[in-house]
Amino acid sequence: MSDRRSDRNGFEMRKDLFADERDDDLNEIGKRIRRQDIEGHVTGRSPFYDDHLFDGLLHIRCVRSPHHHARIRRIDTSEADRMEGVVRIVTGRDVPVNLNTLLSLLDFGLDDEPLLSEGKVAYRGEPVAAVIARTEAQARAATRTVRVDWEVLPHVLDVEEALKPGAPTVNETYPGNAFVYHGKYDHQKLRYGDVDRALAEADHVIEGRYQMSPIEQAPIETCGAIAAQEQNGRYVCYTGTQALFFSLGTASKLLELPSSRLHFIGGTVGGGFGGKVDSIHEPLAILGTMLTGQPCKSQWDREEEMQVGAPRGAERWYLTDGVMNDGRIVARKFTGYFDSGAYTRLTSYAVIKCAGHLPGPYTIPNVHADVYCVYTNRTPATAMRGFGITGVDFAIEAHMDKVAETVGLHPVELRILNAYRDGDMKAHRRLAKNCALVECCQVAAQKAGLRLSPDMLAASSKTGGGGPRAELPAHTATDQNGLVEGFSSGSYARKGGAPASPAIVATLPPGASAPASRPAAPAPEPKDPAPRPDAPRADTSPPARKPARSGAMRFSSLSGFRRR
Amino acid sequence: MTKIPVTLTHNGAERAAFADPGQNLLDFIRRGLGDLSPKYGCGQGSCGACTVTIDGETRLACLTLAETVEGCDVRTAAGLGQGATLDPLQQAFMDHFAAQCGYCTPGMLVSARALLDRNPNPTREEVVEAISGNLCRCTGYDPIIDAILSLAGRKASA
Numbered sequence: 277m278s279d280r281r282s283d284r285n286g287f288e289m290r291k292d293l294f295a296d297e298r299d300d301d302l303n304e305i306g307k308r309i310r311r312q313d314i315e316g317h318v319t320g321r322s323p324f325y326d327d328h329l330f331d332g333l334l335h336i337r338c339v340r341s342p343h344h345h346a347r348i349r350r351i352d353t354s355e356a357d358r359m360e361g362v363v364r365i366v367t368g369r370d371v372p373v374n375l376n377t378l379l380s381l382l383d384f385g386l387d388d389e390p391l392l393s394e395g396k397v398a399y400r401g402e403p404v405a406a407v408i409a410r411t412e413a414q415a416r417a418a419t420r421t422v423r424v425d426w427e428v429l430p431h432v433l434d435v436e437e438a439l440k441p442g443a444p445t446v447n448e449t450y451p452g453n454a455f456v457y458h459g460k461y462d463h464q465k466l467r468y469g470d471v472d473r474a475l476a477e478a479d480h481v482i483e484g485r486y487q488m489s490p491i492e493q494a495p496i497e498t499c500g501a502i503a504a505q506e507q508n509g510r511y512v513c514y515t516g517t518q519a520l521f522f523s524l525g526t527a528s529k530l531l532e533l534p535s536s537r538l539h540f541i542g543g544t545v546g547g548g549f550g551g552k553v554d555s556i557h558e559p560l561a562i563l564g565t566m567l568t569g570q571p572c573k574s575q576w577d578r579e580e581e582m583q584v585g586a587p588r589g590a591e592r593w594y595l596t597d598g599v600m601n602d603g604r605i606v607a608r609k610f611t612g613y614f615d616s617g618a619y620t621r622l623t624s625y626a627v628i629k630c631a632g633h634l635p636g637p638y639t640i641p642n643v644h645a646d647v648y649c650v651y652t653n654r655t656p657a658t659a660m661r662g663f664g665i666t667g668v669d670f671a672i673e674a675h676m677d678k679v680a681e682t683v684g685l686h687p688v689e690l691r692i693l694n695a696y697r698d699g700d701m702k703a704h705r706r707l708a709k710n711c712a713l714v715e716c717c718q719v720a721a722q723k724a725g726l727r728l729s730p731d732m733l734a735a736s737s738k739t740g741g742g743g744p745r746a747e748l749p750a751h752t753a754t755d756q757n758g759l760v761e762g763f764s765s766g767s768y769a770r771k772g773g774a775p776a777s778p779a780i781v782a783t784l785p786p787g788a789s790a791p792a793s794r795p796a797a798p799a800p801e802p803k804d805p806a807p808r809p810d811a812p813r814a815d816t817s818p819p820a821r822k823p824a825r826s827g828a829m830r831f832s833s834l835s836g837f838r839r840r
Numbered sequence: 841m842t843k844i845p846v847t848l849t850h851n852g853a854e855r856a857a858f859a860d861p862g863q864n865l866l867d868f869i870r871r872g873l874g875d876l877s878p879k880y881g882c883g884q885g886s887c888g889a890c891t892v893t894i895d896g897e898t899r900l901a902c903l904t905l906a907e908t909v910e911g912c913d914v915r916t917a918a919g920l921g922q923g924a925t926l927d928p929l930q931q932a933f934m935d936h937f938a939a940q941c942g943y944c945t946p947g948m949l950v951s952a953r954a955l956l957d958r959n960p961n962p963t964r965e966e967v968v969e970a971i972s973g974n975l976c977r978c979t980g981y982d983p984i985i986d987a988i989l990s991l992a993g994r995k996a997s998a
Contacts, residue, residue, distance in 0.1 A: 308935070310934055311937065311940075313942065314933070317941075318939060319926070319930065320917040321876075321918075324879070326880065329871065329874070411860075413862070494977060495941070496881040496887055496943045496944050496977050497879065497880075497941070544942075546879070546941050546943030547940075547977045548941075577882075577883055578881070578882035
């Protein structure tokens with residue numbers, strides 16, 4: 277075709293596709309663009325956080341747990357106090373508010389993680405004290421002389437083991453080792469149609485188990501921050517954070533300082549990939565400065581970056597597909613386990629994001645998912661390049677190949693057959709639009725020299741969708757499996773009352789008649805053009821609580837809750 | 841702690857500063873000489889972000905003791921170019937989008953400049969070999985290799 281353009285790397289502009297939807301006013305595409313910051317990069321003058329020099333800079337190094345799970349009986353710093361160059365040793369008692377969860381500012385989970393742990397540790401490498409010394413080498417030497425009296429506890433490193441009765445409690449905030457969604461369930465539910473009935477009627481039932489390892493972001497610049505006193509009662513903090521206002525808010529909360537006394541400077545980050553949102557170094561560096569009156573730097577070395585820096589968490593997935601002989605997928609059931617490690621950080625959010633992505637880019641009329649955010653005695657997980665999505669996509673696409681093999685279709689044809697078309701209803705109750713998977717498959721097949729059938733070549737994302745495919749299922753099977761007591765939904769900001777000991781109270785056997793309830797998936801908003809189902813829904817409970825605000829806060833309403 | 845006086849040529853200028861015993865060259869260049877272009881990425885010789893040349897040879901500053909460069913000619917990325925005029929290699933990196941976060945760039949430039957100075961017309965394989973000790977996590981290596989290769993055959997800079 278005439279309007280294909282290739283550059284020498286084989287990158288091709290396929291302007292023949294969706295030509296009528298595009299006005300070609302993207303003037304930068306295909307042109308050589310210069311980054312606005314690249315002159316600083318090639319001259320070595322870009323100011324990374326560590327490129328700010330301070331006289332009398334002190335260095336912070338943490339004393340870390342050698343155990344996966346242990347109670348701290350006593351921390352003896354007397355020898356370290358006498359080490360050369362040591363200025364101050366900091367423990368959890370020095371942290372004004374020593375409990376936080378990273379997304380508390382988004383109303384997304386309960387405070388569950390100390391800056392410096394006092395009672396116990398729940399992963400190897402968890403910090404229990406910080407040594408502040410004149411040189412990095414002195415700080416490092418002194419950490420080795422801090423004596424911690426550990427009472428080693430049994431640990432659990434596997435997501436499914438962690439959910440079994442009798443497993444050690446990793447995170448006391450969530451005694452069942454699972455994050456609590458909507459103040460109600462030990463997992464995030466997605467219910468759409470009736471998967472069990474569709475599986476019973478399908479020609480093939482195809483099962484699979486998939487799992488992904490944690491992935492370290494591995495930026496070339498390790499995480500860190502430098503803090504110093506300013507002359508106006510404020511603290512300046514130079515940081516490599518990817519999330520300046522997360523870090524500002526987190527420091528403000530942990531240190532009980534109004535954010536007006538914190539002057540954060542960031543913006544030049546030596547690679548992030550998600551690993552620089554956890555806001556650990558900023559509060560530590562500022563606390564060091566508050567306690568010593570001198571500028572302080574907290575910086576991971578490479579080993580810490582790899583060992584205690586939070587990775588993308590591991591995931592394990594079980595998929596069951598119901599498939600007809602012609603390759604149509606009529607049901608897809610997921611059970612997923614996200615390994616959050618010892619604390620929540622961003623995994624609660626990753627699970628919500630994931631549930632909204634299921635069942636992948638395919639129109640499947642019956643979808644069921646139980647997705648767990650599980651606590652184990654592993655390094656806490658956090659953001660990393662598409663976290664929540666890329667892991668389950670691996671499972672879905674590996675499973676698609678297995679399905680194709682079972683029904684005797686080429687994997688590309690199976691994908692074209694089941695791909696979203698414009699106007700289709702998705703399992704999270706939004707209409708699909710601007711779909712392009714069919715066209716991507718056609719181009720990929722052509723590039724690979726694969727001959728597609730005329731039907732497949734004629735398929736288009738713009739035709740065949742909508743109509744009955746735009747309708748919600750006539751009946752959605754719901755349940756209350758995994759109901760949890762002791763938590764209540766509502767705004768974290770209004771958290772109050774005495775803490776209770778939450779416990780999993782009911783796991784109904786399959787088929788048991790559960791009290792009617794709404795599916796946990798987000799309800800359609802009034803402006804949603806989706807037609808309402810004709811059949812009455814087994815739904816007599818009051819409408820879902822309306823979030824007080826729209827936008828980002830809407831997410832929080834999905835899992836914002838408090839302990840009763 | 842007894843300080844050790846170190847006299848050296850740094851990017852063409854005579855410099856003298858005190859080093860601590862055991863201080864590595866990376867820390868000495870950054871804090872002692874105030875040249876912040878070499879970066880700390882690992883402190884164990886794995887990443888190449890601290891690459892400098894010592895008497896024309898590429899070296900990892902994090903694995904070099906500061907006191908051992910007494911009397912040596914040490915060059916860093918900050919010494920590339922002449923005043924406001926960029927080295928053609930820096931210009932090529934800009935033109936080829938050969939940096940994203942920029943943290944590996946100074947070390948990458950030092951390795952590439954050393955290659956072009958000793959071999960003004962390298963093959964792609966020789967370029968790959970020359971930067972094999974410099975890790976980049978962002979851009980992928982192709983734009984960097986393309987930038988360096990765009991200077992192949994041109995006269996080496998002074």
